[in-house]
Amino acid sequence: MANALRWLMAPIWAAQIFTGAKSFCDNRILGSARLNERGLHVWRVKLANRLAEARRAKLGKRLSAADREAFARDGFILKRDFLPEAQFRALVAEIERTQVPAREMKQGDAVTRRISLDPENLKKLPACAAAVGDPAFQHLTRYVSTYDAEPIVYIQTIFAQVDKSATDPQTSVHADTFHPTMKAWLFLHDVEEDLGPFVYVPGSHRPTKRRLAWERRMSVNASRLDRLSSRGSFRVGPRDLKRMGLPQPQKFAVPANTLVVADTSGFHARGASARPSTRVEIWAYARRNPFLPFVGLDPWSLSPLKGRQAPIFWRLLDGLEKAGLGKSAWRDAGVVTAASPPAARG
Numbered sequence: 001m002a003n004a005l006r007w008l009m010a011p012i013w014a015a016q017i018f019t020g021a022k023s024f025c026d027n028r029i030l031g032s033a034r035l036n037e038r039g040l041h042v043w044r045v046k047l048a049n050r051l052a053e054a055r056r057a058k059l060g061k062r063l064s065a066a067d068r069e070a071f072a073r074d075g076f077i078l079k080r081d082f083l084p085e086a087q088f089r090a091l092v093a094e095i096e097r098t099q100v101p102a103r104e105m106k107q108g109d110a111v112t113r114r115i116s117l118d119p120e121n122l123k124k125l126p127a128c129a130a131a132v133g134d135p136a137f138q139h140l141t142r143y144v145s146t147y148d149a150e151p152i153v154y155i156q157t158i159f160a161q162v163d164k165s166a167t168d169p170q171t172s173v174h175a176d177t178f179h180p181t182m183k184a185w186l187f188l189h190d191v192e193e194d195l196g197p198f199v200y201v202p203g204s205h206r207p208t209k210r211r212l213a214w215e216r217r218m219s220v221n222a223s224r225l226d227r228l229s230s231r232g233s234f235r236v237g238p239r240d241l242k243r244m245g246l247p248q249p250q251k252f253a254v255p256a257n258t259l260v261v262a263d264t265s266g267f268h269a270r271g272a273s274a275r276p277s278t279r280v281e282i283w284a285y286a287r288r289n290p291f292l293p294f295v296g297l298d299p300w301s302l303s304p305l306k307g308r309q310a311p312i313f314w315r316l317l318d319g320l321e322k323a324g325l326g327k328s329a330w331r332d333a334g335v336v337t338a339a340s341p342p343a344a345r346g
Contacts, residue, residue, distance in 0.1 A: 017044065018291045022177045022232025024222035031230075033220050041178065041219035042212050048179035048290035049207045055146040055295045062139040075205030076262035077140055080255065082186060083131060088257045092188050094127040095155055095280065095338050102333040103314055104342055110168035110270075111342040113333060114283070115155040116310035128155070131186065131282060140261045145182035145286035149298035152309045155338050156283035160196045160273035162342060169228060170270040173199065173249055174235045177265060178215070179290035180205065184261040186282035193253035196273040198260060201241060201249050205266035210244040236267050280338045 013029040017040075024031035032040070060068050071077050083091065102115045115121065122129040131137065132153045141151045160168070176183075191197045204211070218225065218234050229235050241248060251271055252260055261284075262268060300309055317328035333343050 019289050020177065020179065020287060023230070024219065024232060025230045031222055033223065036216065036219035036222070039216070042216050045178050045207055045212060045215055051291060051293060052146040052180040054293070056143060058295050059139075059143045059146070059148060063143055067140070068143075071144065071263075074200075074202040075266040076200055076202075076260055077144065078252075078254070079136075079140075079259040081257055082136070082259040083134070083257055085257075087127070087130065091127040091131050091282075092256075094125055095188065097337065098124055099335050099337050100124060102336050102338075103330040104333040105329045105331070106162075107170060108166040108168035109161050109163055110170065111159040111162050113157040113159070113336075113338070113342060114310070114330075115338060116314075117153045117155065117282075117307070118311050119307045122307070128282070132284070137184075137186075137259070137284075140259070141182055141184050141284050141286060144180075144184075144261045144263055145288070146180055146295070147286065147288050147292075147298070148295040149286065149288065150301055150307070151182065151184070151284040151286040153282065153284045154310065156281050157338050158196060158270065158279045158281075159276075159342050160279075161276040168270065171272050172228075172235050173201065173237075173241075173267050173269045174228070174233050175204075175265050175267055176233055177287070178232065180263050180265050181287040182261065182285070183264045184259065184282075184284040186259045187254060187256055188280045188282070189256050191252060191254050191258075191279065193251050193271075194274040195271075195277040196279055197254075197271040198252040198262075199249040199269040199271045200252070200262055201236075201246050201267040203266075204241075204244075204246050205263040208244070214240060214244055241267070278339055 013027045100121050104113045222230050321328045
């Protein structure tokens with residue numbers, strides 16, 4: 001039976017080589033130690049990065065030379081005082097008072113709440129609509145993501161140390177996947193160094209010879225790694241960083257109204273929190289098939305799909321759960337403000 005299933009899945013596994021599929025444990029071809037010894041994983045990393053560089057070159061004219069240089073050097077772009085002061089104050093006040101539907105996910109001792117900034121919610125949140133529609137926000141996020149496509153944007157709240165359960169896995173330094181991808185944070189309040197700041201290893205987005213050698217070792221040993229690493233989100237330690245010639249992680253203890261846009265194929269984490277804390281931010285995300293040569297042709301930019309990726313994804317997870325095909329990690333949190341206490345969990 002197992003051999004029959006393997007033959008049935010083989011064409012699907014082979015096709016996934018040319019997609020963003022990253023899990024070594026769910027795809028026998030991607031997870032093959034023999035193929036990765038011969039360079040399969042490293043070949044995917046190198047090809048994905050070459051294509052990303054070509055796409056970014058087409059989008060680069062929208063950014064200043066200073067921003068392009070900062071990104072090439074560090075793997076992130078940081079903008080303090082991103083929004084005009086009056087606009088930022090209006091944004092914070094709107095988010096603090098407005099109640100909208102939310103979802104929550106618990107990982108270890110942390111709860112992540114997300115409020116989708118889809119067209120329906122943006123009608124209630126005009127300051128949010130202005131912020132995420134700002135050309136500077138769109139240009140930066142699209143450049144780092146390497147695609148001229150709208151990112152998925154949320155109001156995100158991180159509740160740290162909500163109980164005494166296991167450590168939040170997001171506090172381990174890691175790469176999200178094998179190819180360039182984008183996440184962005186517009187922080188609504190000052191971020192303290194000991195209360196879960198964003199953490200990034202500058203320069204770790206570059207596929208250097210040392211990084212590629214490390215990627216090869218990890219891919220060959222993927223079946224023996226921790227669960228998240230074996231699913232394609234490699235965890236990295238201080239000794240690994242030193243062997244790759246990389247610095248130790250930088251903490252982003254930054255003032256309110258700071259925007260950080262980062263390539264999260266570079267090593268990053270959520271900093272540990274010294275005590276229970278709440279952090280509210282505008283959070284954006286973009287990850288597309290890394291092997292497409294063109295920057296545009298985004299079906300999600302067309303009506304009626306425009307801006308609705310998050311609610312469609314959540315409804316799909318709900319449908320699969322109702323059908324008995326798994327349990328959604330994103331639970332309905334009701335109608336709340338961004339900073340309302342997280343839902344009680346058993």
